[in-house]
Amino acid sequence: MPASRYTVSDVMTHTAIAIGREASYKEIVELLHEWKVSAVPVLEGEGRVVGVVSEADLLPKEEFRREEPRLPEQLDEASKAGGVLAEDLMSSPAITIHPDATTAEAARIMAHQHVKRLPVVNRLGMLEGVVSRSDLLKVFLRPDEELAEEIRQAVLTDLAPAMASLDFSVQDGVVTLRGSLPERALVPLLARAIRAVEGVVDVQIELDGTLQVAA
Numbered sequence: 001m002p003a004s005r006y007t008v009s010d011v012m013t014h015t016a017i018a019i020g021r022e023a024s025y026k027e028i029v030e031l032l033h034e035w036k037v038s039a040v041p042v043l044e045g046e047g048r049v050v051g052v053v054s055e056a057d058l059l060p061k062e063e064f065r066r067e068e069p070r071l072p073e074q075l076d077e078a079s080k081a082g083g084v085l086a087e088d089l090m091s092s093p094a095i096t097i098h099p100d101a102t103t104a105e106a107a108r109i110m111a112h113q114h115v116k117r118l119p120v121v122n123r124l125g126m127l128e129g130v131v132s133r134s135d136l137l138k139v140f141l142r143p144d145e146e147l148a149e150e151i152r153q154a155v156l157t158d159l160a161p162a163m164a165s166l167d168f169s170v171q172d173g174v175v176t177l178r179g180s181l182p183e184r185a186l187v188p189l190l191a192r193a194i195r196a197v198e199g200v201v202d203v204q205i206e207l208d209g210t211l212q213v214a215a
Contacts, residue, residue, distance in 0.1 A: 005150070005197075005198050006102070006103045006139050006198045007099065007100050007101060007102055007103065008097055008098070008099050008100070008101050008102070008103060008105075008106050008120055008131050009099035009100065009120075009129075010103075011103060011131060011135040011136060011138045011139070012099065012120050012128075012129040012130060012131040012135055013129055013130050013131070013132070013135060014128070014129040015129070016041065016119070016120075016127060016128075016129050016130040017031060017035050017037060017040055017130075018040055018041045018042070018043050018047075018127060019031065019040050019041075019042055019043070019053070019086050020042065020043060020044065020086065021042060021044060021050070021085065021086050021087040021090075022085055022086065022087070023042075023053075023085065023086040024084060024085060024086075025058070025061070025083065025084050025085070025089065028040065028053055028058065028086060028089070029058060032055065032058075037117065037130075037132075038054060038055050038116045038117060038132075039052050039053060039054035039055065039115070039116065039117045040052070040053055041094060041119040041127055041130070042086050042087070042090045042092075042094070043127060046126070047126045047127050048124070048125045048126055048127075049094045049096055049119045049121050049125055049126075049127050050090070050092060050093070050094065051086075051087075051090030051091055051092035051093065051094050052090060052091050052092075052094045052095070052115075052117075052119065053086050053089050053090045053091070054091065054115070054116075054117075057080055057083075057089045057090065057091060058080075058089065060079075060080045060081040061080070061081045061082075061083070063081070064081040094119055095109065095113050095115060095118060096118060096119045096120070096121045096125070097109060097118045097119075097120055097121075097131065098120070098121065098122070098123070099120050099122070099128055099129070103136050103139060103198065106118060106131055106136055107136050110133060110136075116132060116133050117130055117131070117132045117133075118130065118131050118132075139198040139199045140173060140199050140201065141199075142173075142198065142199035144170040144171060144172070144173065145170075146199075147170050147173065147175070147197060147199050147200060148168070148169075148170045150197050151168065151170070151175065151194055151197055151200075154197065155190075155193045155194055155197065156168075158193075159186075159189075159190065159193070165179045165180045165181075166178070166179040166180075166181070167179050172201065173199060173200060173201030173202070174200075174201050174202045174203075174204065175194050175200055175202070175203045175204070176203075176204045176205075176206065177190070177194075177203070177204070177205045177206065178206045178207075179207070179208075180207055180208055181207060184207070187205055187207070190205065191203045191205060
């Protein structure tokens with residue numbers, strides 16, 4: 001199976017908007033609105049990331065404007081309703097990622113941690129950029145011709161001669177293979193190898209005219 005070609009450094013935004021601990025609530029709201037982002041990293045010293053302020057950290061001020069928290073799980077959120085500076089509002093420690101991490105790793109962290117953006121830091125914790133959900137989707141902008149060439153070189157060539165009787169096409173990121181295989185057991189192996197190519201949307205395998213379902 002081919003290794004991921006894309007790392008976070010390939011897709012991240014290198015010019016990141018950040019704030020210090022003393023940034024005010026209103027200043028943060030203005031920055032989010034102006035730059036159309038959902039969160040900003042909080043820095044101290046020469047650029048070490050110590051936290052993140054997101055829209056979710058700012059909303060309690062509106063949510064609990066007139067009402068006290070009614071449930072125990074609302075207490076942490078309500079405590080931020082009185083925050084006026086970044087250091088009062090931020091989520092800390094920050095959930096970060098390194099630039100050499102794969103885009104798949106970044107996607108998993110975002111999904112598991114329920115965040116939309118990740119500060120990208122070096123080994124010293126210094127900010128190098130930010131990667132967002134939209135950044136990770138850039139791999140699906142790869143042209144079909146580019147995907148086809150990588151599949152040919154990185155997948156089918158490695159599995160030859162078993163793939164000799166297969167033909168394939170790529171349309172809008174969907175890869176369709178047609179022909180025959182010496183063993184049907186190769187179907188899931190082949191499907192997984194092709195799905196590992198960055199930018200592939202789906203894989204369809206038609207052996208002898210019959211559509212195969214590959215996990």
